[in-house]
Amino acid sequence: MKTGRFSLNRLFNNDRFVLIFSIITAIIVWTLVAINVSPETERVVPNVKVTIETKNSVPTQLGLKVFGETDFYVDVTVVGKKYLVSQSALSAEDIIVSAITEDVTTAGIHRLDLKATSTSGNDFEIVGLSKSTVEVYFDIEKSQEFSITPDIVKQGDFELTEKEFKIGTPLLSVSTITINGPATEISRIASVIARATLGSTLLSTTTLVSELHILDENNIESFKYLSANLTGDISMTVPVYGVKTLPVEVIFKNATSYYLSNPLKYTATPASDKFDVSVEEYESIKTAIVGSIDFKDISIDKNKFSFPADNLTDIAYSGINGRSFDIVIDMSNMEQRTFTLPVKNIKIINNINDNPVTIEGKKIFATIVGPAETIELLKADSIFAEVDLKSQELETGTHSFEARVYTSNTTCWAYGRYTCEISYTAD
Numbered sequence: 171m172k173t174g175r176f177s178l179n180r181l182f183n184n185d186r187f188v189l190i191f192s193i194i195t196a197i198i199v200w201t202l203v204a205i206n207v208s209p210e211t212e213r214v215v216p217n218v219k220v221t222i223e224t225k226n227s228v229p230t231q232l233g234l235k236v237f238g239e240t241d242f243y244v245d246v247t248v249v250g251k252k253y254l255v256s257q258s259a260l261s262a263e264d265i266i267v268s269a270i271t272e273d274v275t276t277a278g279i280h281r282l283d284l285k286a287t288s289t290s291g292n293d294f295e296i297v298g299l300s301k302s303t304v305e306v307y308f309d310i311e312k313s314q315e316f317s318i319t320p321d322i323v324k325q326g327d328f329e330l331t332e333k334e335f336k337i338g339t340p341l342l343s344v345s346t347i348t349i350n351g352p353a354t355e356i357s358r359i360a361s362v363i364a365r366a367t368l369g370s371t372l373l374s375t376t377t378l379v380s381e382l383h384i385l386d387e388n389n390i391e392s393f394k395y396l397s398a399n400l401t402g403d404i405s406m407t408v409p410v411y412g413v414k415t416l417p418v419e420v421i422f423k424n425a426t427s428y429y430l431s432n433p434l435k436y437t438a439t440p441a442s443d444k445f446d447v448s449v450e451e452y453e454s455i456k457t458a459i460v461g462s463i464d465f466k467d468i469s470i471d472k473n474k475f476s477f478p479a480d481n482l483t484d485i486a487y488s489g490i491n492g493r494s495f496d497i498v499i500d501m502s503n504m505e506q507r508t509f510t511l512p513v514k515n516i517k518i519i520n521n522i523n524d525n526p527v528t529i530e531g532k533k534i535f536a537t538i539v540g541p542a543e544t545i546e547l548l549k550a551d552s553i554f555a556e557v558d559l560k561s562q563e564l565e566t567g568t569h570s571f572e573a574r575v576y577t578s579n580t581t582c583w584a585y586g587r588y589t590c591e592i593s594y595t596a597d
Contacts (some may be wrong), residue, residue: 211252217243220304222269229274234308237352237395242304245486246286255444264290268403269304277309277354309352316362317346322407324367331410332452338409351396357515360387364404372410374449380406413488416458418442418495423464428580460483460495469507469539469585473499505542509550510534522561528593530568536575540582552578559591566596
């Protein structure tokens with residue numbers, strides 16, 4: 171039996187083989203020719219992003235940071251074999267365009283040279299850029315807090331309020347703000363305002379939406395790179411007041427039951443004055459309460475009290491700058507005496523656990539003020555002191571508490587403040 175042997179001659183006598191071989195050979199030859207004799211061509215690669223490298227750079231080491239525009243793009247012109255620079259073979263991601271920052275050593279706008287390199291390693295040449303430089307602002311970053319000033323702008327020709335009324339100081343929902351940006355610009359900030367636009371006359375207290383404006387010394391918004399730490403809108407409440415002349419009064423604290431219905435007489439100087447009253451209260455308000463006086467502070471020798479208008483909290487004053495309201499209490503029919511309280515008249519209240527309590531220390535010497543005829547007849551046995559432990563969990567030892575001194579005769583009161591030392595035994 172004969173064994174079949176490979177025959178090259180027989181193989182090439184096979185028409186099918188020859189056809190396939192010829193096609194493959196033609197493709198290989200065409201590819202080799204195309205590669206070796208392909209002409210060089212020029213192509214523009216559009217929108218290549220410019221990289222501004224700041225990590226470990228000279229400006230970063232000097233504390234300088236880029237502000238403003240950082241997204242720059244250029245078109246890059248390349249030359250190379252057609253199959254290497256075709257659109258399918260070469261894209262913007264295969265090219266790096268870098269902005270050179272090594273000469274940046276000061277704050278300000280710097281013109282940075284651009285340099286393009288290949289990332290793919292393909293054999294092509296970069297012959298041009300659509301622009302050779304970019305302008306970038308460098309500065310030291312700074313944050314600073316500023317007060318916000320309210321500002322109202324009228325949109326039209328009208329009065330802010332009706333004739334008999336006026337606006338008070340507008341109140342902002344945010345009074346301060348932190349502004350971040352280049353130190354050079356931060357140093358030029360002269361004021362920060364919240365500006366609200368008013369379209370018609372204010373008839374009552376109104377809340378407006380305002381816009382934040384950062385101004386230089388010329389009241390111009392000339393800043394490019396600042397940012398404000400602000401969430402939401404700034405609301406501005408504009409109070410509307412009517413100026414009304416009201417009688418001046420005070421209220422009394424810690425009055426006895428008698429003086430609740432028979433108040434002490436006093437004179438006020440001035441007896442009346444001008445006050446700012448809200449539109450809503452204009453008709454109903456009848457008096458101006460300029461302060462309060464505690465009965466503990468009233469005695470024969472201490473019956474004059476002064477309330478500066480600048481310290482008023484419950485009503486706004488609209489008169490003379492530096493005004494004080496002087497109150498003189500009529501003590502013409504009053505007398506005062508000092509009494510020694512018997513220990514048996516000192517009462518402990520709010521002892522949460524009913525633990526043993528002993529009155530310690532000196533006796534209480536109380537100054538009692540009242541009508542002269544009552545003071546003459548008053549006895550120490552009708553004077554009492556109340557020590558309030560306020561339901562506190564106390565430790566064993568000596569404690570000091572305020573003692574409220576009072577008399578059984580409600581036409582009299584105790585002048586001054588008193589303390590009492592107790593010895594307490596805890597469980």
